[in-house]
Amino acid sequence: MTDTSSPESPENTEAPGLSRRRLLGTAGAAGAAGLALGAVGGAGVAAAVNSDGEGPAALTSVGATEVMFHVKHQAGITTPLQSRGHLIAFDLAPGAGRKEATALLRRWSHVAKQLMAGRSLAGDDTEVARDAGPSSLTLTFGFGRTFFDRTGLTAQRPMELDPLPDFSSDHLDPRRSNGDLWVQIGADDALVAFHALRAVQKEAGEAARVRWQMNGFNRSPGATASPMTTRNLMGQVDGTGNPKPSEPDFDKRIFVPESGRPAGQEWMAGGSYAVVRRIRMLLDDWEKLPRGDQEAVIGRRKKDGAPLTGGDEFTEPDLAKAGPDGQLVIAADAHSRISAPEQNGGAAMLRRPFSYHDGISADGTPDAGLLFICWQADPLRGFVPVQRKLDRGDALSRFIRHEASGLFAVPGGPGEGEYVGQRLLEG
Amino acid sequence: MTDTSSPESPENTEAPGLSRRRLLGTAGAAGAAGLALGAVGGAGVAAAVNSDGEGPAALTSVGATEVMFHVKHQAGITTPLQSRGHLIAFDLAPGAGRKEATALLRRWSHVAKQLMAGRSLAGDDTEVARDAGPSSLTLTFGFGRTFFDRTGLTAQRPMELDPLPDFSSDHLDPRRSNGDLWVQIGADDALVAFHALRAVQKEAGEAARVRWQMNGFNRSPGATASPMTTRNLMGQVDGTGNPKPSEPDFDKRIFVPESGRPAGQEWMAGGSYAVVRRIRMLLDDWEKLPRGDQEAVIGRRKKDGAPLTGGDEFTEPDLAKAGPDGQLVIAADAHSRISAPEQNGGAAMLRRPFSYHDGISADGTPDAGLLFICWQADPLRGFVPVQRKLDRGDALSRFIRHEASGLFAVPGGPGEGEYVGQRLLEG
Numbered sequence: 135m136t137d138t139s140s141p142e143s144p145e146n147t148e149a150p151g152l153s154r155r156r157l158l159g160t161a162g163a164a165g166a167a168g169l170a171l172g173a174v175g176g177a178g179v180a181a182a183v184n185s186d187g188e189g190p191a192a193l194t195s196v197g198a199t200e201v202m203f204h205v206k207h208q209a210g211i212t213t214p215l216q217s218r219g220h221l222i223a224f225d226l227a228p229g230a231g232r233k234e235a236t237a238l239l240r241r242w243s244h245v246a247k248q249l250m251a252g253r254s255l256a257g258d259d260t261e262v263a264r265d266a267g268p269s270s271l272t273l274t275f276g277f278g279r280t281f282f283d284r285t286g287l288t289a290q291r292p293m294e295l296d297p298l299p300d301f302s303s304d305h306l307d308p309r310r311s312n313g314d315l316w317v318q319i320g321a322d323d324a325l326v327a328f329h330a331l332r333a334v335q336k337e338a339g340e341a342a343r344v345r346w347q348m349n350g351f352n353r354s355p356g357a358t359a360s361p362m363t364t365r366n367l368m369g370q371v372d373g374t375g376n377p378k379p380s381e382p383d384f385d386k387r388i389f390v391p392e393s394g395r396p397a398g399q400e401w402m403a404g405g406s407y408a409v410v411r412r413i414r415m416l417l418d419d420w421e422k423l424p425r426g427d428q429e430a431v432i433g434r435r436k437k438d439g440a441p442l443t444g445g446d447e448f449t450e451p452d453l454a455k456a457g458p459d460g461q462l463v464i465a466a467d468a469h470s471r472i473s474a475p476e477q478n479g480g481a482a483m484l485r486r487p488f489s490y491h492d493g494i495s496a497d498g499t500p501d502a503g504l505l506f507i508c509w510q511a512d513p514l515r516g517f518v519p520v521q522r523k524l525d526r527g528d529a530l531s532r533f534i535r536h537e538a539s540g541l542f543a544v545p546g547g548p549g550e551g552e553y554v555g556q557r558l559l560e561g
Numbered sequence: 562m563t564d565t566s567s568p569e570s571p572e573n574t575e576a577p578g579l580s581r582r583r584l585l586g587t588a589g590a591a592g593a594a595g596l597a598l599g600a601v602g603g604a605g606v607a608a609a610v611n612s613d614g615e616g617p618a619a620l621t622s623v624g625a626t627e628v629m630f631h632v633k634h635q636a637g638i639t640t641p642l643q644s645r646g647h648l649i650a651f652d653l654a655p656g657a658g659r660k661e662a663t664a665l666l667r668r669w670s671h672v673a674k675q676l677m678a679g680r681s682l683a684g685d686d687t688e689v690a691r692d693a694g695p696s697s698l699t700l701t702f703g704f705g706r707t708f709f710d711r712t713g714l715t716a717q718r719p720m721e722l723d724p725l726p727d728f729s730s731d732h733l734d735p736r737r738s739n740g741d742l743w744v745q746i747g748a749d750d751a752l753v754a755f756h757a758l759r760a761v762q763k764e765a766g767e768a769a770r771v772r773w774q775m776n777g778f779n780r781s782p783g784a785t786a787s788p789m790t791t792r793n794l795m796g797q798v799d800g801t802g803n804p805k806p807s808e809p810d811f812d813k814r815i816f817v818p819e820s821g822r823p824a825g826q827e828w829m830a831g832g833s834y835a836v837v838r839r840i841r842m843l844l845d846d847w848e849k850l851p852r853g854d855q856e857a858v859i860g861r862r863k864k865d866g867a868p869l870t871g872g873d874e875f876t877e878p879d880l881a882k883a884g885p886d887g888q889l890v891i892a893a894d895a896h897s898r899i900s901a902p903e904q905n906g907g908a909a910m911l912r913r914p915f916s917y918h919d920g921i922s923a924d925g926t927p928d929a930g931l932l933f934i935c936w937q938a939d940p941l942r943g944f945v946p947v948q949r950k951l952d953r954g955d956a957l958s959r960f961i962r963h964e965a966s967g968l969f970a971v972p973g974g975p976g977e978g979e980y981v982g983q984r985l986l987e988g
Binding site: 193195196197217218258260261264266267269323324325326328332343344346347349355356357358359360362365369417436437489491492494498502 | 622644686687689749750759774779783786796925929
């Protein structure tokens, strides 16, 4: 965080870290449009609105919405889906240990706090996000299983980070899987997200090296007037069954409880476990399938996501219902039947994905699909039982391929003055 | 375009092609926010606004803005930059000729007209864009040099499509360069853009094969309140010198005149030539450069894009001005000096790029930069002289690498009832 800017630059006459904030104005958040964006709770959402009357007041809630850094749970878990996302995993550099990791998490936390508030970084900011508002930027930090041995923190490693079981349909590339450290970046502006990604990479410095990096996207705010859940690149409404923060057991299912942790693992209180899967969609095959067959694979109508047994997207599917031919209306291998919580002992996870599209593969097929990210208090009561069942008999499995996988412990949000992971690293 | 949807689908009870339009409502365009988005003229911009009072009225101008298909010049040239873009080039399939190309342009034009109006495609729509508004979608179609021999239209090939000269700094990959046919897709919603891309690919059918495909992005509408030109991934304000539609010679510089074409080439009246360059930015090197050095390379201030000789972004640079040390303030090799129109015999082109970021390369550096697209009535009076000069002495050339190149003849917009390229293919 040293100031490498040249003395010639007029930029230096501004207080470090204040330039973008000053440019945008700092009007109060009350009643700002950002609050209406449908936050699903948990993360605090405020908004800074341009009110200085200079220039065209074109900063809408898209740019003005600010997500808080110091909150109970890290941002980027219950924050509404952003239109742009980056995932990046690092391995600690050879020779780097707990000391270097601690300094890195301090630097990353500083960067996250500054950028999420729409501020520039002192001195060496790339300026890619200059002129833009915070744009709902979130940075979310997690630790992979391998982090703990390398930092002498083996006793603090939660059993929830034990490797995921192998699934028979996995085609995992280890070079794009796991990692010591993981950062999820989301924003409603692509340049704001890219700016944060480069800052995270830069701060890694000599302490950590990039292991893999992926880019994703979701629908833009304001592109739809529909109250329905968003769609994926197969055209399916995706995410209907997600637990809702208003449900009484939401916190219990998604976040690690504040108390009752095994000794040494109190640091995960308020945290959550992220399972990350790069799921390629075999779109050339899928799109050739007639719509009725697609709907049978999913068990839902393509048009509106309603169960094939009727109603609308949010109607409970009637899994026992048979048609005139005596066959189940929602087939035994339909994706929505197999993944339903009631079929999995109530297993629940909060899915918060990004779509991805990396152009065309060497074989001519689209390299596109879902950066599936799900959040849960315990992967063994969330992702694992559901994926086990899908692995055995999901009609959708012919059209998708799990190509990479990661499991990360994402600690609770840092208190005022704290950095992310402080309770682990200094615990 | 056959209807492959199953008889079970309630979708079939809707008139083909009307479902999304009905969902969104079709209120009049007058005074709609879409008109305030800063259209730079040329392409007609209207807006369909959700006014049916159903559901949360969250369709903002981001989703509601509709760009017209039947206009004098094709959409996507003077249309405001969209936040998401796809470029895709095709080669005609072996055995395919003029007949197949004609049918393909008919199909593509139908798709473009439907999707740009926010309508679904009949029967076999993937539904990825369902629920969304048109979101400023544009599809723009062009012909590469190789198209003409393959379709027996050699006599109609304009000399403007003669190969670009070699530049000493080029590192061009022929597999990602040129092509018989080129389609540019832009939209302010990533799913709307992807939906259009897949539709274009599907309609290519047996007639044409994908040669290359690239993805890009720009800032989201509403992410900034600044009146400044957008920034690129180096953090520089980029596009300041662009000609403006309000300038008296804009049309003459950017579009092929309506009359006076050589015999056989009347079909390009109202058209434009697109030069497409994938320009990689060597960001690891660039970001290490102190800000003052970056500003010397460009000849402009990073903060606001103003010339180093003073003023604001739109102040004319004083190219003769020397500092107290007797040296030119804007260095002899500064990018902005060398690319200035007055240094290139008034050569003018309309730059309308997307940034790109395809993750991390095998060598660990970011695979990111600019999908540079420029438009001109004649490449020899636009791109070529400027690039020749940059090639010889641009201080920026150490930090960029031209990796792919294409040159395409983009005919004028189709008249009502016409398809794109009809005047070539049936002329």
